[in-house]
Amino acid sequence: MLCGRSTVTVGDCWYHGYMSSSGAGALVVQAYRFALDPTARQRRMLASHEGAARFAFNRLLAEVKADIDRYHAGEPTVLDGWSLAALRRHWNRRKHQWAVNPVSGEPWWPVNSKEAYSSGLDGLARALKSWRSGRGRFPRFRKRRHRMGVRFTTGAIRVESDRRHVTLPRIGRVRTHESTRKLARRVEAGTARILAATVRQDAAGRWHVAFTVEVQRAVGKEARPAHARRLAPEWQPVGVDVGARDLIVAATADGREVLRVPAPRSLGHAQARLRRLQRRRARQQRGSNRQQRTTRRIGRVHARAANMRRDTIAKVTTALAHGCDHLVIEDLNVAGMGARKPGAGNGGRASNRALADAALAEVHRQLAYKTRWYGADLTVADRWHPSSKTCSGCGRQKPRLSLAERTYHCDGCGLTLDRDRNAAVNLARLTRDPKMRPAGSGPVAGRGADHETDPAHAGDAGGREASTLHQPELGKTGTASPQGEAA
Numbered sequence: 464m465l466c467g468r469s470t471v472t473v474g475d476c477w478y479h480g481y482m483s484s485s486g487a488g489a490l491v492v493q494a495y496r497f498a499l500d501p502t503a504r505q506r507r508m509l510a511s512h513e514g515a516a517r518f519a520f521n522r523l524l525a526e527v528k529a530d531i532d533r534y535h536a537g538e539p540t541v542l543d544g545w546s547l548a549a550l551r552r553h554w555n556r557r558k559h560q561w562a563v564n565p566v567s568g569e570p571w572w573p574v575n576s577k578e579a580y581s582s583g584l585d586g587l588a589r590a591l592k593s594w595r596s597g598r599g600r601f602p603r604f605r606k607r608r609h610r611m612g613v614r615f616t617t618g619a620i621r622v623e624s625d626r627r628h629v630t631l632p633r634i635g636r637v638r639t640h641e642s643t644r645k646l647a648r649r650v651e652a653g654t655a656r657i658l659a660a661t662v663r664q665d666a667a668g669r670w671h672v673a674f675t676v677e678v679q680r681a682v683g684k685e686a687r688p689a690h691a692r693r694l695a696p697e698w699q700p701v702g703v704d705v706g707a708r709d710l711i712v713a714a715t716a717d718g719r720e721v722l723r724v725p726a727p728r729s730l731g732h733a734q735a736r737l738r739r740l741q742r743r744r745a746r747q748q749r750g751s752n753r754q755q756r757t758t759r760r761i762g763r764v765h766a767r768a769a770n771m772r773r774d775t776i777a778k779v780t781t782a783l784a785h786g787c788d789h790l791v792i793e794d795l796n797v798a799g800m801g802a803r804k805p806g807a808g809n810g811g812r813a814s815n816r817a818l819a820d821a822a823l824a825e826v827h828r829q830l831a832y833k834t835r836w837y838g839a840d841l842t843v844a845d846r847w848h849p850s851s852k853t854c855s856g857c858g859r860q861k862p863r864l865s866l867a868e869r870t871y872h873c874d875g876c877g878l879t880l881d882r883d884r885n886a887a888v889n890l891a892r893l894t895r896d897p898k899m900r901p902a903g904s905g906p907v908a909g910r911g912a913d914h915e916t917d918p919a920h921a922g923d924a925g926g927r928e929a930s931t932l933h934q935p936e937l938g939k940t941g942t943a944s945p946q947g948e949a950a
């Protein structure tokens with residue numbers, strides 16, 4: 464079996480994971496995240512560590528800026544580079560001057576674990592690196608509302624056998640809000656090893672810990688649980704459409720819808736509630752107690768909605784990877800991505816489009832590793848592939864299709880079909896295009912419109928024009944169509 468590098472993301476933490484196989488199993492780096500119920504004292508210590516990370520980040524960012532000015536003025540620079548190691552060296556040289564009580568002169572840096580400062584410096588080194596490579600903007604000073612993660616890599620890090628506590632360096636034994644059973648069981652069985660723990664506060668003010676864990680797990684179809692529900696016959700490609708209204712619509716090339724999962728219902732409520740709270744906050748006096756209370760409420764709504772989305776996506780992607788052998792998904796809309804982060808910060812109303820983009824990114828991320836765990840293939844369609852605008856019956860393309868049009872109606876063949884299912888069917892059919900290659904081997908489905916506008920490809924009808932005439936049935940019957948796998 465092959466070894467490959469992958470990036471596994473959970474919450475806001477990014478880990479470079481790896482898979483190396485030995486027999487049927489593989490070593491996978493995974494994250495397990497648990498909400499915490501710290502005591503008042505532990506909350507203070509957690510906040511202190513977060514503050515320490517922020518302080519180191521901001522302090523060294525000021526040094527970097529000063530160095531840039533010195534450089535432009537033709538003076539010698541102070542820092543010997545912007546790597547984490549260089550920033551850390553500089554911090555250790557100067558912390559005795561910086562991290563002291565201005566009145567008593569007492570140093571306060573020993574109060575926090577040195578890993579708190581390292582976490583801040585690591586964040587800075589990464590931000591500078593991404594700015595230098597043109598991927599991000601120049602880092603800004605972190606305000607108090609900016610949540611900083613603190614990553615512990617050494618010392619006492621463990622889940623306790625009572626499954627309701629975790630132990631963290633400096634912080635001690637912290638009660639968890641939820642059971643740690645999933646991880647504890649693996650650790651007890653000797654199939655998991657904890658590498659690190661990152662603590663972070665969410666928008667609602669709740670603390671979480673994310674353990675980075677090396678897990679020995681079965682990989683391949685054998686890893687699918689016995690009770691897993693099959694969604695499509697063996698090796699039949701399944702197209703996956705991700706949207707804001709219905710989170711997931713999955714369908715096979717012959718038009719059968721195999722899975723439809725609506726977006727968590729309360730998300731709509733959450734959005735309405737957010738708009739109301741944001742209007743209220745705008746009216747309230749700046750910095751007043753009332754406004755702060757509203758801000759906290761907004762944070763809680765955001766956090767709850769984000770948790771719900773995460774949970775739903777986790778379940779759906781597992782069901783898809785368990786139940787299908789070949790999944791096809793549209794590429795991320797890179798242009799739209801990152802322009803706005805829904806649920807982040809206090810401002811912007813998250814548009815449906817932004818929510819759908821974020822959901823798609825999360826589905827991508829989770830399918831990337833889950834298909835590997837459970838022995839399925841994943842194909843990513845070219846991002847210019849017009850899966851929504853193409854008629855899955857005759858391959859004709861609409862010049863435009865507004866987001867409000869929930870039903871696809873084709874002027875060519877008369878096909879009337881749910882918009883998302885139409886898109887999913889088109890995605891499933893893509894794999895039979897000779898230009899398609901499995902994900903990971905570069906771009907798929909040639910860019911541009913050359914083949915996409917070609918009806919023969921879209922329907923894979925192989926020129927059997929007659930077959931497309933039956934397509935209006937496709938929406939209702941939900942079983943094999945004349946275009947099925949006959950050939």
Ligand SMILES: [Zn+2]
Binds near residue numbers: 857
């Ligand atoms: Zn048509």
